[in-house]
Amino acid sequence: MCLAVPMKVIEIHGEIGIVESHHVRQQVNLALLGDVKVNDWVMIHAGFAIAKLNRLQADRTRRLLAEAGYIPCD
Amino acid sequence: MIDRTIDARLAQTLRTFPSPRPLKVMEVCGTHTMAIRRAGIQQLLPPQIRLVSGPGCPVCVTPDSFIDRAIFLARQGYLIVTFGDMLTVPGRESSLAQERTAGADIRVVYSPLEALEIARDSNRQVVFLAVGFETTAPVIALTLLQARKKKLANFFILPGNKLIPPAMTALLTERTIIDGFLLPGHVSTVLGKDGYAFLKPWAIPGVISGFTPAEIISSLLRLLELIVHGRGTVENNYRRVVRDQGNPRSRAAIAKVFTVADSDWRGLGNIPASGLELRSEFARFDIGQRVAWPKEKQRPAGHCRCGDVLRGTIDPPQCPQFGRGCKPGHPKGPCMVSSEGSCAAWYTYG
Amino acid sequence: MAKIELAHGGGGRQTQELISRFFHHYLDDPEIRKLDDGAVIGDQVFSTDSYVVKPLFFPGGDIGKLAVCGTANDLAVMGAEPQFLSLGFIIEAGFDVADLGRILCSIRAAARRIGVRIVTGDTKVVEKGKADGLFINSSGIGRIRFPGGNRLGMDRMSEGDRIIVSGPLGCHGIAVWLARNEFRLQSRVVSDVAPLWPLIRSLLDFPITFMRDPTRGGLAQVLNEMASGGRHIGIEIDERQIPVSAAVRTVCDMLGFDPLVLANEGRVVVVVADAAAEAVLQTMRRHPLGRQARLIGRIVRGHPGGRVALRTTLGTERIIMPPVGELLPRIC
Numbered sequence: 001m002c003l004a005v006p007m008k009v010i011e012i013h014g015e016i017g018i019v020e021s022h023h024v025r026q027q028v029n030l031a032l033l034g035d036v037k038v039n040d041w042v043m044i045h046a047g048f049a050i051a052k053l054n055r056l057q058a059d060r061t062r063r064l065l066a067e068a069g070y071i072p073c074d
Numbered sequence: 075m076i077d078r079t080i081d082a083r084l085a086q087t088l089r090t091f092p093s094p095r096p097l098k099v100m101e102v103c104g105t106h107t108m109a110i111r112r113a114g115i116q117q118l119l120p121p122q123i124r125l126v127s128g129p130g131c132p133v134c135v136t137p138d139s140f141i142d143r144a145i146f147l148a149r150q151g152y153l154i155v156t157f158g159d160m161l162t163v164p165g166r167e168s169s170l171a172q173e174r175t176a177g178a179d180i181r182v183v184y185s186p187l188e189a190l191e192i193a194r195d196s197n198r199q200v201v202f203l204a205v206g207f208e209t210t211a212p213v214i215a216l217t218l219l220q221a222r223k224k225k226l227a228n229f230f231i232l233p234g235n236k237l238i239p240p241a242m243t244a245l246l247t248e249r250t251i252i253d254g255f256l257l258p259g260h261v262s263t264v265l266g267k268d269g270y271a272f273l274k275p276w277a278i279p280g281v282i283s284g285f286t287p288a289e290i291i292s293s294l295l296r297l298l299e300l301i302v303h304g305r306g307t308v309e310n311n312y313r314r315v316v317r318d319q320g321n322p323r324s325r326a327a328i329a330k331v332f333t334v335a336d337s338d339w340r341g342l343g344n345i346p347a348s349g350l351e352l353r354s355e356f357a358r359f360d361i362g363q364r365v366a367w368p369k370e371k372q373r374p375a376g377h378c379r380c381g382d383v384l385r386g387t388i389d390p391p392q393c394p395q396f397g398r399g400c401k402p403g404h405p406k407g408p409c410m411v412s413s414e415g416s417c418a419a420w421y422t423y424g
Numbered sequence: 425m426a427k428i429e430l431a432h433g434g435g436g437r438q439t440q441e442l443i444s445r446f447f448h449h450y451l452d453d454p455e456i457r458k459l460d461d462g463a464v465i466g467d468q469v470f471s472t473d474s475y476v477v478k479p480l481f482f483p484g485g486d487i488g489k490l491a492v493c494g495t496a497n498d499l500a501v502m503g504a505e506p507q508f509l510s511l512g513f514i515i516e517a518g519f520d521v522a523d524l525g526r527i528l529c530s531i532r533a534a535a536r537r538i539g540v541r542i543v544t545g546d547t548k549v550v551e552k553g554k555a556d557g558l559f560i561n562s563s564g565i566g567r568i569r570f571p572g573g574n575r576l577g578m579d580r581m582s583e584g585d586r587i588i589v590s591g592p593l594g595c596h597g598i599a600v601w602l603a604r605n606e607f608r609l610q611s612r613v614v615s616d617v618a619p620l621w622p623l624i625r626s627l628l629d630f631p632i633t634f635m636r637d638p639t640r641g642g643l644a645q646v647l648n649e650m651a652s653g654g655r656h657i658g659i660e661i662d663e664r665q666i667p668v669s670a671a672v673r674t675v676c677d678m679l680g681f682d683p684l685v686l687a688n689e690g691r692v693v694v695v696v697a698d699a700a701a702e703a704v705l706q707t708m709r710r711h712p713l714g715r716q717a718r719l720i721g722r723i724v725r726g727h728p729g730g731r732v733a734l735r736t737t738l739g740t741e742r743i744i745m746p747p748v749g750e751l752l753p754r755i756c
Binding site for chain 3: 026027030046047
Binding site for chain 2: 427428429430431437438439676679695736737738739740741742744745748749752753754755756
């Protein structure tokens with residue numbers, strides 16, 4: 001029930017982060033997440049980062065789908 | 075991210091899924107409803123398998139009384155700030171959009187933080203309409219913490235946030251037939267897989283899903299497998315975003331600011347312990363503490379069957395109002411108002 | 425309907441309702457009933473449009489550039505070379521003359537670029553609070569240049585015709601929306617506002633049946649107008665072919681917008697006979713304004729009232745309805 005978009009953290013200033021995707025940049029609040037670092041990808045909802053993207057899991061998803069006979073691409 | 079070849083293969087697998095008997099799967103989340111309809115995924119379902127939309131659409135389940143109170147506040151001169159979704163929801167007689175046409179100051183925002191800015195820059199009394207589920211509640215909680223820190227004296231909320239697990243439990247308690255749940259991806263970032271432990275006694279499987287067509291189809295396929303093999307477990311198929319333990323910080327933010335209370339859900343009635351009210355230390359931000367609400371008049375019973383649609387007992391076209399008195403642009407009930415509401419999605423996408 | 429609402433100006437279903445229930449009821453000229461972008465009078469086209477955009481200045485342009493290009497484009501999509509424009513200004517008392525100067529400068533530049541003369545105008549000043557800064561009305565006259573006075577029209581579309589869109593959608597809609605609302609959002613999205621005649625002029629020798637620019641209400645609105653305005657036709661489009669930039673798509677995903685209903689001010693939808701479609705596409709791509717032109721669909725046989733069907737990436741089908749209501753950011 002919620003629109004959330006993956007964006008990459010490019011700057012952090014305390015609780016505030018600047019995130020970016022396809023040259024769209026937004027200032028968001030990071031207080032709901034623990035250890036966010038620059039270059040992490042996060043899900044943005046209503047001006048807040050609500051979850052961190054797990055790149056390992058993202059890769060695993062792609063691999064599993066590939067094993068199932070599909071060709072992943074970036 | 076995912077190749078079209080994957081989409082096509084998954085689509086074919088779903089089309090040909092061998093179901094031994096008629097099955098009914100509920101997608102809990104309104105954003106899933108939209109994504110499914112936009113991609114035409116329901117067209118891929120074999121005839122035995124039915125997909126119904128559940129109560130995970132905050133606009134759909136917000137009762138008349140909430141809208142009427144917001145309108146009352148607007149007419150009293152409060153500056154109302156709201157997410158866009160709520161603007162066209164009909165109350166008993168009017169909607170916020172209509173009130174705005176009549177001159178009320180109603181502002182649409184993307185983030186509740188903007189409501190703080192509006193309050194800071196204005197000497198008006200500002201009321202933010204707090205709706206949404208577990209995904210949005212922590213965001214609103216942090217906004218209130220900021221309001222308290224900034225000592226804003228002219229910022230309030232009209233509490234209306236609701237919780238998903240009690241609604242799911244209510245549906246199951248009513249003996250609604252659901253063979254499996256497609257679980258909400260972003261609510262699950264807060265609850266985690268562990269947050270669905272309440273499903274265990276019912277032994278009904280659930281799969282937490284992302285929102286791309288490939289993710290939804292692969293989650294549906296996994297869910298159907300679990301159903302057919304009698305495995306009443308909950309699985310996380312959105313691991314790149316959802317952790318099994320969810321987000322403790324978000325849950326802590328909610329617990330710090332809100333307390334759980336019984337809540338009225340449009341179409342489902344009153345569900346115990348299903349809504350969020352402000353804790354006493356934040357009571358000064360609750361506009362309800364300062365205002366004497368006018369007596370609630372009951373909406374005359376019409377033929378709106380939103381409740382049955384939300385429960386998944388009927389499909390939108392089975393409501394007598396669907397496409398007749400009730401259409402996008404002239405909605406009679408919430409299922410048609412929200413672009414994610416089952417009826418609006420069905421009307422738009424077929 | 426007792427009062428006019430914002431949604432009535434959205435360009436979608438409510439706008440059409442307002443036009444048919446009120447304007448056509450009282451203003452009954454056969455030309456006006458055609459709902460074309462302009463009226464054909466002999467070998468000329470006459471068109472009018474009003475500009476109320478907020479903010480007045482946005483990435484890629486301003487209300488002045490929009491007023492010139494917008495009306496010139498209404499003429500261009502009727503196959504007419506824009507020749508003369510009028511401009512009527514309604515200015516709010518207190519408006520900054522420096523801004524007026526900037527806007528007039530922009531108007532002059534746009535007019536020169538198109539080669540159109542602004543030959544008459546009017547100015548009114550209203551009390552503070554009555555005009556939100558500045559409103560502009562622009563009317564235009566152009567001469568039909570398509571060979572044989574070839575009248576483009578929805579009734580000329582037939583089964584098998586192909587549909588081309590000249591470039592990525594939603595740039596103007598998003599640029600203006602972000603300029604109005606910020607949301608602490610920065611993007612490189614710039615309005616696509618541009619004069620279309622130079623692009624359309626290169627298509628004069630092709631069997632074009634119909635053209636329209638997808639302004640308010642976007643592609644969804646134009647396709648629905650075509651489907652219901654044509655004779656027993658429907659439309660099928662391929663989702664994979666619809667051009668939307670990654671930046672516009674990102675903003676749409678964040679706010680819950682559908683790119684198909686966003687306004688464009690420098691794009692044209694072209695309907696052309698199947699045999700010439702590829703050649704038209706290549707010709708458009710040779711022009712700066714058409715580099716990213718795409719063949720997005722075709723006219724099919726349909727029933728009266730028509731429908732617009734979109735083939736998804738999954739191979740399923742969904743119906744594109746005319747847009748309803750105003751653009752509102754959604755949280756869920």
